[in-house]
Amino acid sequence: EAQVTQNPRYLITVTGKKLTVTCSQNMNHEYMSWYRQDPGLGLRQIYYSMNVEVTDKGDVPEGYKVSRKEKRNFPLILESPSPNQTSLYFCASSLEPESAYGYTFGSGTRLTVV
């Protein structure tokens, strides 16, 4: 089944403890992106990647890092999480700009930083 898989689905952590949220897609998509969703603010892009080893900042990149060493994986790294990073996170991928199927999103990761 074609899908974007995020792990974990839920995570509670403490301030300052490094964590990684994994994202993997099995559709050979070139484009991948991370979003966070907060009440009243909608979905905001954190980072995106056009292809392997090509990444760039989105609208809210502060406090996050990403890497794209392989086409299928695009992990989101929080080096020193803070409570304001408590949010619902989504990874998404797309084959090409005008893909007939648009972006495919993962099921989300709900992160709580205490």
Next chain:
Amino acid sequence: DAKTTQPPSMDCAEGRAANLPCNHSTISGNEYVYWYRQIHSQGPQYIIHGLKNNETNEMASLIITEDRKSSTLILPHATLRDTAVYYCIVRPSLSNFGNEKLTFGTGTRLTIIP
């Protein structure tokens, strides 16, 4: 990026057609109109997209006005499972190749009434 305006909420009776409007009066000639929906806190789901012509797929129809300043998403026979937040998004075509960001607004919360 062009911005979109959608009503915050709508109701529709089960089995009837749900018509969701979107205003994108500042859309430029190379920008597509995309529709996504998000059921509860799941990942957004692609529905349909178009440039100038009306489009139809197995999920919905998209009607774009001749001046492209507005569009309507039509769910022909709404079911309870169509209750979700629907997002209308405009994004550049390949001619503005670069970030594949999808800018989500606040969307329309559609409630299907039994």
